[in-house]
Amino acid sequence: MKQYKTNRNQAYFRHQRQRVIQRKMRIAQSRGWAYKFEGIFAKGKVHCSCWWCTRKTYRLGYSKSDLAKICRCEEQVLAWANYTEKEKDIILQP
Numbered sequence: 001m002k003q004y005k006t007n008r009n010q011a012y013f014r015h016q017r018q019r020v021i022q023r024k025m026r027i028a029q030s031r032g033w034a035y036k037f038e039g040i041f042a043k044g045k046v047h048c049s050c051w052w053c054t055r056k057t058y059r060l061g062y063s064k065s066d067l068a069k070i071c072r073c074e075e076q077v078l079a080w081a082n083y084t085e086k087e088k089d090i091i092l093q094p
Helices: 010-031 051-059 064-082 085-092
Strands: none
Touching: none
16 A cells, blocks of 8 residues: 555455456456466556567567657757757867
């Protein structure tokens, strides 16, 4: 539980946990996965390692966060290239 008090009671949190478990159980049953207990679906992600699910990072190269970092770096390089030599000297002064 969180350190601070919220206006939600224990029934609310039980309902949310049960809702998440049911959703993940439907995914597991549709893929034919076997499981012992329902509680294993309370935490963590439910995904498989098939090529359809992993193609975002494995087949297409970089993940979304990596692509965002690359884009920011490219923007910084372009911004630096647009500065004049006098502006670059002012920026680099200690």
